[in-house]
Amino acid sequence: MKNRRDFLKNTFGLGAGLAAAPRLFSAPKQGGGEGMDMEHMGHARQSSDRIVSVETPDAPQLPWRMTDGAKEFHLIAEPVTQELMPGKIVNLWGYNGSAPGPTIQVNQGDRVRIIVDNHLPEPTSMHWHGFEIPVDMDGAPGSSQDPIPPGGRFVYEFTLHQAGTFFYHSHMAMQEMMGMIGAFIMHPKKAYDPPVDKDFAIILQEFAILPNNPIPNSMNMEFNWLTFNGKAGPATTPLIVRLNDRVRLRFINLGMDHHPIHLHGHTFVVTGTEGGRQPKTTWGPKNTVLVGVAEAADVEFVANNPGDWMIHCHLPHHMMNQMSSVVGPMTRGSNGMPAGLGMEEGMGILREGHATSEDKDPSLGRGMGVGSTRDQTLGNGPLSAQQAKHSMDDMPDMQHEGMQMAAPEVAKDANSVPGFPQDAFMEGPAMAMDKMVEKPENYGLRPGWSGFMQGMMNFLRVLPPEMYDKVMALREQQKGKPEPMPGMERPHHG
Numbered sequence: 001m002k003n004r005r006d007f008l009k010n011t012f013g014l015g016a017g018l019a020a021a022p023r024l025f026s027a028p029k030q031g032g033g034e035g036m037d038m039e040h041m042g043h044a045r046q047s048s049d050r051i052v053s054v055e056t057p058d059a060p061q062l063p064w065r066m067t068d069g070a071k072e073f074h075l076i077a078e079p080v081t082q083e084l085m086p087g088k089i090v091n092l093w094g095y096n097g098s099a100p101g102p103t104i105q106v107n108q109g110d111r112v113r114i115i116v117d118n119h120l121p122e123p124t125s126m127h128w129h130g131f132e133i134p135v136d137m138d139g140a141p142g143s144s145q146d147p148i149p150p151g152g153r154f155v156y157e158f159t160l161h162q163a164g165t166f167f168y169h170s171h172m173a174m175q176e177m178m179g180m181i182g183a184f185i186m187h188p189k190k191a192y193d194p195p196v197d198k199d200f201a202i203i204l205q206e207f208a209i210l211p212n213n214p215i216p217n218s219m220n221m222e223f224n225w226l227t228f229n230g231k232a233g234p235a236t237t238p239l240i241v242r243l244n245d246r247v248r249l250r251f252i253n254l255g256m257d258h259h260p261i262h263l264h265g266h267t268f269v270v271t272g273t274e275g276g277r278q279p280k281t282t283w284g285p286k287n288t289v290l291v292g293v294a295e296a297a298d299v300e301f302v303a304n305n306p307g308d309w310m311i312h313c314h315l316p317h318h319m320m321n322q323m324s325s326v327v328g329p330m331t332r333g334s335n336g337m338p339a340g341l342g343m344e345e346g347m348g349i350l351r352e353g354h355a356t357s358e359d360k361d362p363s364l365g366r367g368m369g370v371g372s373t374r375d376q377t378l379g380n381g382p383l384s385a386q387q388a389k390h391s392m393d394d395m396p397d398m399q400h401e402g403m404q405m406a407a408p409e410v411a412k413d414a415n416s417v418p419g420f421p422q423d424a425f426m427e428g429p430a431m432a433m434d435k436m437v438e439k440p441e442n443y444g445l446r447p448g449w450s451g452f453m454q455g456m457m458n459f460l461r462v463l464p465p466e467m468y469d470k471v472m473a474l475r476e477q478q479k480g481k482p483e484p485m486p487g488m489e490r491p492h493h494g
């Protein structure tokens with residue numbers, strides 16, 4: 001079955017191709033896709049000048065074969081295990097072993113057939129978000145079709161006349177919050193003006209997952225795991241571009257929050273929405289784009305500023321992992337974090353009484369439990385750099401040094417300052433794990449960088465030619481080598 005290694009092998013194969021040339025996107029071997037015609041893995045129409053395939057770092061591409069006059073894809077809805085970052089393995093639902101599911105790329109005008117098998121333990125239905133197709137192919141369960149029962153199959157088929165950044169998702173609400181979405185790129189007949197050299201898609205997702213629990217609470221509204229293409233920083237794979245490339249980034253959001261996505265060091269224009277291309281007259285300068293729920297946003301810019309630039313959601317809580325930073329003096333003088341609460345205490349589920357009674361409703365379906373129903377004593381970790389280092393001695397995989405920072409990292413009178421601590425130990429050298437997330441795309445980043453990357457954070461690496469070639473050569477070397485990130489293979493059931 002498909003796994004991360006196959007994907008990486010193929011992705012690294014893209015290597016040092018000229019940015020301006022249309023690329024064949026070599027796709028992974030695909031579960032359920034026996035007999036896939038590997039000659040037809042190119043997604044973008046090759047005859048169109050300068051249309052490049054869309055890269056979805058950390059998420060696979062879906063191969064297709066030509067059958068009865070249609071591009072045929074095969075999606076399997078199923079439970080998946082996914083490593084959001086090293087050691088954080090969770091149970092999501094997705095497609096073909098991945099959440100988000102694999103990226104589909106077609107050309108405007110294509111006849112497309114998508115076989116959807118349901119390997120979930122409950123019914124599902126697939127919706128093609130924004131597609132102008134016949135209603136019986138729309139995937140609205142109960143109205144346009146019967147839900148696909150467990151073990152069942154539905155074959156969708158339509159001709160696509162649109163172009164732009166689209167996506168597919170389960171039309172069962174709670175399944176969406178378990179991860180069931182994938183990108184669906186429709187390339188235009190003719191390249192947009194101006195054409196781009198690099199094209200990336202990033203799916204924004206969020207999950208509420210208690211400590212010591214691998215299963216998202218899809219009812220919860222306090223999200224503590226925020227991902228780009230199924231990875232939380234620092235496990236997100238940087239976007240690699242060459243200095244002066246024209247770059248398109250396509251953001252797709254399916255969750256409970258809108259995300260203001262911010263890019264450092266560059267000014268971009270919004271060139272498209274979930275509805276397709278926008279006319280140039282609407283393009284104004286921006287560096288942050290608000291990607292609303294169920295929306296997509298395409299932004300474009302010339303990467304003319306060399307460096308490793310952050311690209312991230314700007315909601316502060318969305319730049320955190322595990323929401324581990326409980327801030328302020330309440331975090332001290334305690335006996336530690338009471339992890340692993342039971343369902344009732346932890347999930348904020350109504351226990352007794354009227355739903356809106358004063359002492360019950362604050363936690364109804366919303367809270368992580370922490371602070372919502374009763375006070376809890378919490379420890380917020382070490383309060384000095386020395387203690388931090390000491391406490392890490394038992395954690396061989398964590399990076400112990402590497403930052404060029406002087407100790408101690410807090411002021412002498414820190415404990416007397418109201419509000420302290422805020423960030424000192426949520427981010428910083430104590431959280432660095434450069435080695436654990438080592439991969440070609442991370443080559444040459446400043447030592448200790450990973451201690452400051454969490455949640456919806458990634459790099460846009462604008463590399464001068466020499467460095468660009470070096471990273472691409474490393475990718476090439478990586479081909480056939482063992483998975484750089486241990487535990488990243490995603491076995492799945494079914």
Ligand SMILES: [Cu+2]
Nearest residue numbers: 259313315318
């Ligand atoms: Cu956000």
